[in-house]
Amino acid sequence: MVSVKADLKEIHAKHIRLTPEAYEFLEKNEISGEVYQKIILSDSLFVTKEMIDGLLSSQEKIPTKPVSVARSPDFKPYAKEYSANFRLIDRSDITGKSNCTGKIEDFVAHFRNRFERVSKILRMRMAENTIVTTKQLKGSQGGKVRLIAMVTEKRPTKKGNILLNVEDEEGCAKVVIPKDTDAYKLASHILLDDIVAFDGKNADELFISDALTWPEIPFARVQKKTERDIGIAYVSDLHFGSKKFLEKEFAHFINWLNGSEGKRELAGKVKYIIVCGDLVDGIGIYPEQEKELVVKDIYKQYEMFDAAMEKIPDYITVIAAPGNHDAVRRAEPQPAIPRELIRSDVELVGSPCNVEIEGLKHLLYHGTSLDSIIAGMGGLSYEKPEEAMLEILRRRHLSPIYGDNLIVPEERDYLVIEEEPDVMHMGHVHKNGYMTYRGTLLLNSGTFQDRTDYQVRVGHHPTPGIVPVLETKSGKLNHISFMGE
Ligand SMILES: [Fe+2]
Ligand SMILES: [Fe+2]
Incomplete structure (x- = not known):
């Protein structure tokens, strides 16, 4: 591609106005003949430096082989x-x-699969007999149990505790994490959709949890x-x-x-x-x-x-x-x-x-x-x-x-x-x-x-x-x- 110096007189004669930056650039630099022709034929009122930059970058040679390599003859890898x-x-x-069509059933199956597999990881780390589902919570009155569930909502209560809405495959429950427990500090890290094991006791309509565990990896x-x-x-x-x-x-x-x-x-x-x-x-x-x-x-x-x-x-x-x-x-x-x-x-x-x-x-x-x-x-x-x-x-x-x-x-x-x-x-x-x-x-x-x-x-x-x-x-x-x- 031949580089030329822009003929500023010709540009002026064609009533093309250059911004000061564009004028200075063309005065000091050579450009390709093709870009010069595009400037001459421009129907814009003003030719700006940005327009010239755009024309120049579209002209750039595509570097399909950007990496040159130096091989060392005595290298014995x-x-x-x-x-x-x-x-x-x-x-x-x-x-x-991929066989997802984006139907409601796909979302249900997807979340069920996630819950099954993540809760299985949690179950493997715990004694099976202490684990209850949301449906079994009422029957566990007074006893210490573990509930594995997905968090769907999280908010502070007026008393400064944390209230969570949680779900498992059988239903939903409300979990309260009192502010004076170890679980409270960890609960600040709970994200929506987290699948967590909550240790605690059921009391009326609330599950009071004082300890919680993420699926984690073995210690x-x-x-x-x-x-x-x-x-x-x-x-x-x-x-x-x-x-x-x-x-x-x-x-x-x-x-x-x-x-x-x-x-x-x-x-x-x-x-x-x-x-x-x-x-x-x-x-x-x-x-x-x-x-x-x-x-x-x-x-x-x-x-x-x-x-x-x-x-x-x-x-x-x-x-x-x-x-x-x-x-x-x-x-x-x-x-x-x-x-x-x-x-x-x-x-x-x-x-x-x-x-x-x-x-x-x-x-x-x-x-x-x-x-x-x-x-x-x-x-x-x-x-x-x-x-x-x-x-x-x-x-x-x-x-x-x-x-x-x-x-x-x-x-x-x-x-x-x-x-x-x-x-x-x-x-x-x-x-x-x-x-x-x-x-x-x-x-x-x-x-x-x-x-x-x-x-x-x-x-x-x-x-x-x-x-x-x-x-x-x-x-x-x-x-x-x-x-x-
Ligand atoms: Fe990136
Ligand atoms: Fe990225």
Whole structure:
């Protein structure tokens, strides 16, 4: 494309008015002949700098191969000597199984399935003979019992206690949590739709509870390790196609995997990479997103992703789940990104799903519900996504607040955390964070997108370019930064 200097006299002669910013820009810069022609033929009263920017960005060459790779000839990766040990747990993944038509019956079946499976987790942890249903409450007068139920309403009473409306499969009940009990402090964390076990006594029409329990995971678990000394790298929120995609930093990550940067021993252990959603920035995800995109074609965005994946060494298995920016249905559970969009050698899975890697149970979920958990519960923030992840884990449900996050009421609730994971991996909040809780590693893998204007406005500080890598034999979690030169 030929660059030209705009002929300001010609523009003036054609009675096209330039704003001072546009005049200054054209005086100092060359533009493509095509953009110049568009300015000359413009029927706008004024040509502004923003209009010129718009014309220039639509001219930008689409970078389908953004990542150049430097391979190190003497790099002898340990992971190359082994075949992959990876398995998708099919029943955990909605892909190809969605049969919801959105009828009332679907919602009833969905909630019944959620209640059955979460309450089963609670029952497994308690002596069966103390548990009653809402229907059996009246017959338990005076005796100490446990009631497992879903919270449908929560409000303070005039006396400063907490009053809950709860439901189970047989009916509903009112639960009072007195202010001078241990349960009262925990009750501030109760969210609507939480399924909780209440300990207490029935008195007239009220169940007075002084202790409560979330489904949780068993106390005595320890972190699981493996025989083989393998590395798993966790990434998410790459946002290919966004102007803020950190191309240079991502190239550092790819080069590191190819043995061309520091920490080569660890790089050589990496046998798996999990990409936990928002592979691309997508289109039409939020108003005026076009302004933030360098590539406005969803196919091209995935071509950029493919081009980057092809630079990853062949012996590494890449597993990719979708996020809310990807080209699958927004509502959860999300099926895998279709093969028509991703051609590279990547295992495509849904969100959420369970995968076993080297025998370690991984729960992969993009993390869209983190927004509603953080907004709905006091004491949580985007600064520590792992704390919000813990609240999710102890509820054994990935999106506990129904309605705040789009959910398809499938007959089976795929968002129930049926098995205790060894690793629970999420993204979405663009902030690295981790903790180990009762043997489960809770991990948020940050992003490769620079801070967006929206994040500046809301005061959110992302942590781009930092990749957590787990060494499965020792259980050590490393954080490798690809920021800087
Ligand atoms: Fe994202
Ligand atoms: Fe996201």
